Amino acid sequence: MASCSDANKLIIHLPDDQQDIEPIILNLASGELGETNLSDLPITTLPLGDSEKRWLVVGICVNKIINPLLRKHVDSRLMTLYSTLKSVHQIDNQGYPRHQKKFPPKSRSTLNYENINSNVALKKNHAAFNYNVTSHVDFAKLFLLPHMAKFSAFDDTCDASALLGLICNIQGNCFDIHLKREAGILRSRIRNPWAHCNFSDWDELKYMESFQVMNSLIAHLNLPDNEEKNKRSELTDWEKKGMKICFGSSVDVKVVAELKEETKSLAKYILRTERLQQDETESIIRHLQEIEENMEKFQLSVQNSVQRDEFAEVYRDLKDLSLDQQIMSEEISQIKDKQKKVRKLQKTSWQN
Structure with missing residues (x-):
């Protein structure tokens, strides 16, 4: 053998x-x-519980669709606000004790200057702080708790908690009141529960609510019509994918591969940017890694199964081909034998 x-x-x-x-x-x-090519192969199940699948898809959508939109919007709005304050209040060149303490002036919250210019190293010696706010990114940090103000720009270093916190915390007319409401709902009803990894919370109603909130938030970002349409379409596409994998509909390998890659991307994002409590971060990463490993094993098992079937089919085809070759060889041999007999008869006839 x-x-x-x-x-x-x-x-x-x-x-x-x-x-x-x-x-x-x-x-x-x-x-x-x-x-x-396994991209169109139908699969009926994934090695995850339905609640885990819903939790995963919502996390992917917040990271992949919502966060980039929020970064762009917050960046633009705070750039405008900072430029105004720099011109009117000279916040880029101010000192103790006449620095801007609150914004707006009648706000209940005090600006947190510990978050900029390495002032945290001075402990609570406020008189020694450097109060110059030299960029709109530093200005944003004044509205956040220290553990949320670790970003360096409105890019991948700026996480969902910081973005939603800025929209909710900055008073005045910097952000649309309807957007502030939706941001607050997304933070309290979707993002914070997601960070706790309590899968039992993620039933069908929670899943549907998540997409309703995300769609409503997009509607209040004042996006160009085409961009809003595209982002809503992208959300709908992911919502349908999630429903298919949760309700037992066939899912192809291409979707599984996409889920695996987005899971890996989400885990990297959490490690790089999320400012959660340590136990929450560890819990999220552990669950994401387990999900990724399960999907990797599942992909391999499906691929092995398909390849076995394909090799078996190829073997049968080749075996049939070999049999055909054998029959053809026998027929050729018979023809050659007949040709020899004909030549022999012809030779005998010529001799006579």
């Missing part, structure tokens, strides 16, 4: 009488004749 194996340890056994087709099987196993 002959055998061959590919990278996934698939074994193909060939009968002794079929050794002539072994090189072709070996080429298939090593990938020399092309790779298996």
Whole structure:
């Protein structure tokens, strides 16, 4: 018996009488004749609970769709506000004790200057603080708790908690009142519960509410019509994917691969930017890694199964081809024998 194996340890056994087709099987196993295309293969189940799937899809949507939109909006609004305050109140060149203490002046909250210019190293020696606010990014940090103000720009270093906190915390007309309401709902009803990883909370109603809130928030970002339409469409696409994988509909390998990559991206994002309590961060990362590993194993098992079926089919086809070759060889031999007899008869006839 002959055998061959590919990278996934698939074994193909060939009968002794079929050794002539072994090189072709070996080429298939090593990938020399092309790779298996699994992108359209239907799958019926994923190795995750329904609540985990809902939790994962909502997290992906917040990270992939909502956060970039919030960064862009907050960046633009705070740039305008900072430029005004720099011109009117010279907040880029101010000192103790005449520095801007609150914004707006009648606000209940005091601006947190510990978050800029390395003032935190001076402990509570407020008189020694550097109160110059030299950018709109530093200005944003004045409205946040220290653990939320670690970003360096309105980019991937600025997480959902900071963005939603800025929209909710900055009073006045910097942000639309309806947007502030939706940001508050997203923070309290979606983002914070998501960070706690309590999967039992993520039932069908919670899932539907999450997409309603995200869509409502997008509607109040004053996006250009085409951009709003595209982002809503992207959200709807993910909502449908989540519903399909939760309700037992067939899901192809391409969707599984996309979920796995987005899970990996989400885990990296959490490690890099989220300013959660340490136990919350560890819990989120642990669950995301477990989900990614489960999907990786599932992909491999599906691929192995498909490849086994394909190799079996190829083997049957090649075996049939070999049989056809054998029949053809026998027919050719018979023809040659007849030709020999004809030549012999012709030779005898010429001699007579």
